[in-house]
Amino acid sequence: MTRHPAIRANRMEPDPGRRANAGERPSPPRRDEPRESPILRFSPTAWAKLLYLRDLGDTEVGGFGITAADNPLYIEDVELVRQACTAISVAFDDQAVAEFFDKQVDLGRRPEQFARHWLHTHPGNSPQPSGTDEDTFARVFGRTDWAVMFILARGGQSYARLRFNVGPGGEMTIPVSVDFSRPFPASNHGAWQEEYAANVTREELWIQDQQASGATAGEEADRRVPLGADAFQLEDDHWWNSLFERDERDMAFDTLDAEVLYGDALEGRMQHGNHA
Numbered sequence: 001m002t003r004h005p006a007i008r009a010n011r012m013e014p015d016p017g018r019r020a021n022a023g024e025r026p027s028p029p030r031r032d033e034p035r036e037s038p039i040l041r042f043s044p045t046a047w048a049k050l051l052y053l054r055d056l057g058d059t060e061v062g063g064f065g066i067t068a069a070d071n072p073l074y075i076e077d078v079e080l081v082r083q084a085c086t087a088i089s090v091a092f093d094d095q096a097v098a099e100f101f102d103k104q105v106d107l108g109r110r111p112e113q114f115a116r117h118w119l120h121t122h123p124g125n126s127p128q129p130s131g132t133d134e135d136t137f138a139r140v141f142g143r144t145d146w147a148v149m150f151i152l153a154r155g156g157q158s159y160a161r162l163r164f165n166v167g168p169g170g171e172m173t174i175p176v177s178v179d180f181s182r183p184f185p186a187s188n189h190g191a192w193q194e195e196y197a198a199n200v201t202r203e204e205l206w207i208q209d210q211q212a213s214g215a216t217a218g219e220e221a222d223r224r225v226p227l228g229a230d231a232f233q234l235e236d237d238h239w240w241n242s243l244f245e246r247d248e249r250d251m252a253f254d255t256l257d258a259e260v261l262y263g264d265a266l267e268g269r270m271q272h273g274n275h276a
Contacts, residue, residue, distance in 0.1 A: 043076050044184050053194050058198075060121055064117060065114075065119050118149050
């Protein structure tokens with residue numbers, strides 16, 4: 001019986017029963033076929049740790065996401081560095097960040113596994129990035145080929161944005177999920193508490209209040225006041241610049257091919273703009 005090519009959806013496709021000739025390359029997927037949109041996934045342990053760290057104090061807390069080697073959007077762990085925190089800001093210690101990066105490289109991890117996901121919490125109920133968040137994300141992470149900003153608010157809401165700085169550039173908010181499909185270790189509150197105590201220093205916020213008790217007309221008095229949180233700031237960029245001054249780390253900072261990783265998933269969803 002003569003076998004004929006099957007015709008489906010008004011286009012001719014190879015018959016599934018026909019064997020490919022030697023050396024024949026498979027046809028590339030059609031660009032109009034649906035692709036899975038990027039999703040920021042947390043292991044249950046990483047998510048539990050972030051929740052625990054968020055609730056240990058009344059300030060913001062920040063860290064880096066450690067991702068799986070085979071999936072740059074699957075966060076396996078959250079690691080803190082030394083930082084000074086208030087209810088509206090986090091300031092990473094430059095030397096601590098440089099040491100953290102060195103440690104990760106020595107462990108055999110690539111930069112996209114430890115230096116692309118900037119995570120921090122908001123003590124308030126809003127996970128929306130502040131103006132300071134936006135400035136920091138653009139200034140510090142604008143030099144990488146891609147990066148993710150993730151914010152977790154105390155009320156449980158979260159926000160994640162994926163930004164590309166290659167080609168025309170672009171960004172998109174992406175959904176967040178907890179992925180139970182991979183093995184994951186148990187929670188370790190004791191270790192997490194020690195990590196928090198070793199790295200997080202709480203600083204008071206001061207404002208000038210002319211109505212403070214004891215102030216006379218025209219005088220100002222200082223008082224400490226609790227403020228809500230919606231800002232993250234890095235004191236300067238020295239820790240980031242130092243990485244690009246070290247020749248031995250050049251190979252470690254090879255860029256990802258973002259178009260290969262995510263390709264058509266961004267089509268129709270990216271917001272293009274200038275990234276100076």
